[in-house]
Amino acid sequence: MSNYRIQKGDTLSALAARFKTSVSALARTNNISNPNLIFAGKSLRIPGKGDSFEPSKGSGGTKGSGGTGGSKGGGQVQGSGGAGPGNATPAMRKLADAGRAAAMGMGGYNSQGLCATGVSRAIQNAYGVKVWGNGNQIDNNLPRDKFKQVNMSLEEALKTPGLVLTWEKTSSRLGSIYGHTAITTGDGRSSVSDFIERNTLGAGGRSGLKVFMPTV
Template sequence: MANYRINPRERRTTPKDYVIQRGDTLTKLAARFGTTVDKLARDNNIKNRDLIFTGASLKVGYSGKDTFEPSGSRQGIRGGGRPTGGQDVGGPTGVGPSSASSGMQRLAESARRAAMGMGGYNSQGLCATGVSRAIRDAYGIGVSGNGNQIDNNLPRDKFKQVNMTLEEALKIPGLVLTWESTSTRLGSIYGHTAITMGDGHTTASDFIERNTTNNGRSGFKVFMPIE
């Protein structure tokens, strides 16, 4: 089926493919096409209504059988459920569902360098040190604290907390993850923090963790750099 940029006056017509544009949100699109956010999300199998992707195909129709089809090197937009427009979230070019901002890519690369310069693929118990080094290298910002303190010390004019699952976050590079507690002795006291690489499973702190999960960890939070 061909893609169309639908005129705002085209409402309640036969199903069409709409190419999502920068600044689109589900709220805006629902109003534009005479439907609801719930209907668009359900018909397109969108689990996170605050995350749609520039360049993706959004099926607009009333069959209830449509699918949402994000793919590599597209730019995510957070704010799909809000009335005031989206904000770029990003993801890794050719790896995840969207294209990260240059700052987020820079932070991911800084985190990888910091990790390889510290523990490589073996934890040194210095996760906050690795994350702090990466942030300083990428943004010139000094952030102190251990794994479960660094979230409170991230400057809010540079980072903001976002509501996202670990699975979603791991697909986007340059996000700061924090856990209040982990199952290790030190982790139960100091928590854990790391930066996403954007490949869907890897994070970096004082070492490269190739299979990042929530197993044995609690108090999960995600912070996104503000460009």
């Protein structure tokens, strides 16, 4: 049995994948009644491990500004998969460009409440694939032969162009129902959907972040 100190943005599902255990085992070992709600700073006991873990920089669970939410749909969360500011693939840059174009063609710098439409339009323009669903559904509908879920913090993801971000919930009324989705531009701050959000890091009240990298 080992201990891990929960970091801001960690999710139980991502930690389970990282430590090669299951969400149910972590929840049972730590008496967690709601697997979608864990708290930064708390110590998490990892079943079957002999050493204590402190999070290494740039690793840990799938992170969001709210730090809650599970991984639904996307299968096993992988490491960063080679994604990073200095090694974005042509496919990732293509999606980032398509995302900017879609955002400017829809809301510019003002949200239209159609984030999934903007992201879906960008993916279709970049790869010829139509993806359905709202902000917290689109992650389940991303074609797995073209996208893989990766284990990155929001800060890391925003430095890398062409990643798809999804949040299960945001602080707005509609966002609490439909979530939010966007594509990273790679400038470390902004993301695009139906509009250009200048400061995604500063957008509070979001939870359940997942990050997907194009593999086409």
